[in-house]
Amino acid sequence: MGKRAATARGRGRGRGAPSRRGRARRRPLAPLLVLGLLVGVLSIGAGAAIAHWRSGGTAAGSAAPAGTPRAEPLMSPDTSPSADPEPSASASPRPTVSASPKMSPPASGPPRVPASGKGTFTVAQATGAATGTGTLRRYKVEVEDGIDLSARQAAAEIEDILAHPRGWAAHGRGRFQLVSSNADFVIRIATPVTADRLCLAQGLNTRGELNCETVEGVVVNLKRWMLGSPTFAGTPAEYRHLIINHEVGHEIGIRQHMGCPGPGRPAPVMMQQIKGLNGCVSNAWPHDEDGTYLTGPPA
Incomplete structure (x- = not known):
């Protein structure tokens, strides 16, 4: 009986209770089941988070605290790094961006001014009404060919400058009229090289930077016109007001340049302000707002 009982106990241990080795093999099942459940929960949560991100709202069952600003996604759905799991059958490829008139031009610096042009000029075909009182002076505007500047638009701007309430015409220094022929003087806008050539013919060295007055009228350096x-x-x-007012000032007989009348005061329009202000404040008009002529000591 002891042998049989011993045999029975041996059989019972082999069939009913797992051995230490068997228990070692079966023990990881419980952690794996827990891990699997966690992965499933996380997958469901991730799906809800993606749906929430795409909708831009709060997830179902959760409300944002009062006063909390809506958080915008850092990337739009179009630029999401992962594709939609079920793309629409009607989806088309994203079009490539090409330059078009509707696009805003990129930010850039000052306009590029060509150093030279063709040396020939186009006359602005425009005629305006006479402005001011006194001696009538008819002028025409010419722009050098081959540059990106409309002669007609430049003429309209010059006409407005001469008719300004603080200009020459408004205070009895003369009448001015824009014409396209039979002019008393001409205002030419030219590239630096051409301006230098025209000014040098009068013995004036403008060094590619300055404007000048000639026997025919005014030569405006395109660089100064475009860049200030x-x-x-x-x-x-x-x-541009200063350019025209200064040079037309010579045309109406003011031959002498002026200096700064004192620190903090407006620079006279007949001062060569491009060469320095000497304590004065920039000014583009012959008169102040009260109609007083702005003058200074002879330069």
């Missing part, structure tokens, strides 16, 4: 002056505290458009 580094010493002038204003826009290029405002500096």
Whole structure:
């Protein structure tokens, strides 16, 4: 009986209770089941998060705290690094971006000014009404060929400058009229090389930088017209007032350049402001807002 009982106990241990080796093999099943459940839960949560991100709202069952600003995604769905699992059958490839008139031009610096042009000129075909009082002076505007500047637009701008309330015409210094022929003087806008040539014919060295007055009229350096002056505290458009008013000032008989009347005061329009202000403040008009002529000591 002891042998049989011993045999029975041996058989019972072999069939009913797993051995130490058997228990070692079966023990990882429980952690694996737990891990599998966690992966499933995380997958469901990730799917909900992706759906929430695409919709841009809050996930179902959760509300954002009051006063919390809506968070925008860092990337739009179009630039998501992963493709949609079920793309639409009607989806088309993203078109490539090409330049078109509707696109805004990229930010850039100052406009490029050509150093030279063709040396010939186009006359602005425009006629305006006479402005001001006194002696009538008819002028025409010419722009050098081969540059990106409309003669007609330049003429319209010059006409506005001469009719400005603080200009020469508004204070009895003369009447001015834009014409396309039979002019008393001409205002030419030329590239630096051409401007130098025209000015040098009058014995004036403008060094590719300055404007000048000739026997025919005014030569405006395109560089100054487009870029203004580094010493002038204003826009290029405002500096054009100074160019025209200064050179037309010579045309109406003001031969002498002027200096700064004192620190902090407006620079006279007949001062060569591009050469420095000497303590004065930039100014583009012959008169102040009260109609007082702005003058200074002889330069």
